[in-house]
Amino acid sequence: MARTIFFAGGDSYPADRLAETRLRKALEGPDSAFLTHGEVFTSGTGTAGPGKIDQKAKVLEQAIRNRGTQEIFLIGRSAGARAMTLAAQRCTVTAIVCVFYPFRQPQRQLEPKRFAHLRTLATPTLLLQGVDDEYGGPEITENYQLSESIRVKLVAGHHRTKIAEPEGADIAPLIVDFIERGWRETGRELEGFDEGFYLGMYPDVGEAIGEGLYASGEDHFRKVGRKECRMYRVRYEEQ
Amino acid sequence: MPRTIFYSGGDSYPGEQDWEEALGRLLESDDVRFVRHPEVHRPWTVSSPASIEERLGMIADAVGRVGDDREVFLIGRSSGARIATLFAARNPRVVAVACLFYPFRMPGMRIEPGRFIHLAKLETPTLILQGASDEYGGNELTEDYELSEVIRLRFVPGDHHMRADSPAGRHLLKLIPPYIAGGWRDAGQNMAGFDEHLYLWAYPGIAEAVANGRCPSGAQHFQAAGRREGRKYRMRVEPV
Numbered sequence: 298m299a300r301t302i303f304f305a306g307g308d309s310y311p312a313d314r315l316a317e318t319r320l321r322k323a324l325e326g327p328d329s330a331f332l333t334h335g336e337v338f339t340s341g342t343g344t345a346g347p348g349k350i351d352q353k354a355k356v357l358e359q360a361i362r363n364r365g366t367q368e369i370f371l372i373g374r375s376a377g378a379r380a381m382t383l384a385a386q387r388c389t390v391t392a393i394v395c396v397f398y399p400f401r402q403p404q405r406q407l408e409p410k411r412f413a414h415l416r417t418l419a420t421p422t423l424l425l426q427g428v429d430d431e432y433g434g435p436e437i438t439e440n441y442q443l444s445e446s447i448r449v450k451l452v453a454g455h456h457r458t459k460i461a462e463p464e465g466a467d468i469a470p471l472i473v474d475f476i477e478r479g480w481r482e483t484g485r486e487l488e489g490f491d492e493g494f495y496l497g498m499y500p501d502v503g504e505a506i507g508e509g510l511y512a513s514g515e516d517h518f519r520k521v522g523r524k525e526c527r528m529y530r531v532r533y534e535e536q
Numbered sequence: 537m538p539r540t541i542f543y544s545g546g547d548s549y550p551g552e553q554d555w556e557e558a559l560g561r562l563l564e565s566d567d568v569r570f571v572r573h574p575e576v577h578r579p580w581t582v583s584s585p586a587s588i589e590e591r592l593g594m595i596a597d598a599v600g601r602v603g604d605d606r607e608v609f610l611i612g613r614s615s616g617a618r619i620a621t622l623f624a625a626r627n628p629r630v631v632a633v634a635c636l637f638y639p640f641r642m643p644g645m646r647i648e649p650g651r652f653i654h655l656a657k658l659e660t661p662t663l664i665l666q667g668a669s670d671e672y673g674g675n676e677l678t679e680d681y682e683l684s685e686v687i688r689l690r691f692v693p694g695d696h697h698m699r700a701d702s703p704a705g706r707h708l709l710k711l712i713p714p715y716i717a718g719g720w721r722d723a724g725q726n727m728a729g730f731d732e733h734l735y736l737w738a739y740p741g742i743a744e745a746v747a748n749g750r751c752p753s754g755a756q757h758f759q760a761a762g763r764r765e766g767r768k769y770r771m772r773v774e775p776v
Contacts, residue, residue: 404738404739405767406678406766406767407680407681441646442648527644528645
C-alpha cells in the first residue's frame with residue numbers, strides 16, 4: 298500500500314530542517330510520499346508558529362484525510378509530537394514517532410492536557426525521549442500513564458538537541474527503523490523494562506512472583522500494574 | 537439560613553471516625569444539621585470501597601432531599617474530599633466545601649489527572665487542609681497542581697493519617713467552623729501564607745521586577761498573572 302509520512306517540528310522549527318531533509322531522503326520513494334513541516338503547515342494559516350496546538354492538530358487531521366486510504370506515518374518533535382498524537386485520535390494513522398515529547402514545561406505546574414490523552418492512545422507510537430530532557434526525562438514512566446501501544450526509548454540529548462547534530466545521532470536511525478518495520482512488532486512496548494527498579498519499588502510484586510502468580514515484574518506490569526498506575530522505568534543504553 | 541453539612545469519609549472509613557466525631561461536636565447546633573457518613577453512604581471495606589460514580593450518586597440523593605430553606609455544605613476527608621469537590625463542581629446547591637487531606641496522588645503510583653483536573657476550574661469556595669508531609673500531596677503540591685482561585689489552602693505539620701486529637705489536628709479543626717459560618721465568602725484572603733521568598737527564587741525575572749519596583753510583590757504577581765501561567769508557588773506551613 299502507498300504511504301505518506303508527515304513531519305512536524307516543534308516551536309523551534311526550522312531548527313530541525315536539516316534532519317527533516319535527511320529523513321525525507323531516507324524514507325521517500327515511488328510509493329512513499331514525505332510531507333515536510335512547511336508543506337503541512339503552510340504559511341498564512343497561522344499554524345506555522347509556536348503554540349496553537351489544537352489548530353495544528355486540526356490542520357494535520359485535514360491533511361491526513363486528504364491522503365485518502367494510505368498508510369499514514371507521523372514524525373513529530375515537541376509541540377509537533379503533541380499535535381500528532383491529538384490528530385491520531387481523530388483519524389486513522391498507522392504509526393507515530395514522537396521526539397522529545399513536551400510532558401511538562403519547566404518551572405510550571407502540571408498541564409494534564411499535554412499528556413492525559415496518551416493513556417488511551419491506540420496508534421502504535423515510538424516515544425524517543427532525551428535522558429536530559431527538561432520537558433520530561435527518564436522519569437516520565439514514573440509519572441505519566443502511557444497506553445500499551447506506546448514504546449518508550451531513551452536517547453542522548455536534551456529538549457533543544459537537534460536531531461541532525463552529533464548528540465542526536467541515534468535518533469534518525471530509530472525513526473527510520475520504526476517506520477519501516479518496528480511499528481508492526483507488538484509486545485515490544487516494554488523493551489528495556491527495568492526489572493530491578495520495579496521489584497525494589499513494589500515488594501508485593503516480588504511476593505506474588507514467589508507464589509507463582511506472575512513470571513516477572515514485567516509480566517505483572519502488563520497484566521495488572523499498568524492499570525493500577527504503578528511506576529516503571531526503561532533502561533537507557535548509551536549507543 | 538439553617539445549614540445541612542454532609543461528611544464524606546475516605547476509603548478507610550470508619551477507620552477515621554475521630555475526625556467525624558470531632559467535627560460533629562464542633563458544628564452541630566439547633567440550626568445546623570451535621571449528617572454523618574453512614575447516613576448517606578452504604579458500608580464498604582478498605583479493599584473495595586464504593587466507586588466514584590456510586591458515591592456521587594449517594595451524595596446527590598442525600599442533597600436532593602434537603603429542603604430549599606437550608607444551605608448545603610460538604611466536608612470530605614481523603615477520597616471523600618475528592619467526591620465532595622467533584623460533586624460541588626456539578627451541583628450549584630453546594631455553598632462551600634472543606635477538604636481534609638486531599639488525595640492528589642497515590643503514593644508510589646503514576647499521576648491520575650482524574651484526581652485533580654476539576655480543581656483547576658472549580659467555582660465553589662473550597663478550603664483544603666493538608667499535612668505538610670502528606671504522602672498524597674504535601675506542601676509541594678502547589679508546584680504540581682493547578683488550583684482555581686476560589687480554593688484556599690492551609691498546611692500544618694503532619695501526614696495523611698494525622699489524628700484529630702493531635703496538636704496539628706486540633707489546629708485544623710478550629711479552622712473549619714469559621715469557614716462554614718461565613719469565611720468562605722472572602723476568597724481573597726487566600727494569599728496570606730504565600731511563600732514570597734521561594735517564588736522570587738524560582739523566577740529571577742519576577743524578583744528583578746519586584747526589586748526595581750515594577751511589581752509590588754511576588755504574591756501580587758502570582759495573583760495578577762502567575763496563577764494563570766501555571767507558575768509554581770508554595771504556602772508556608774503554619775506553626776501549631
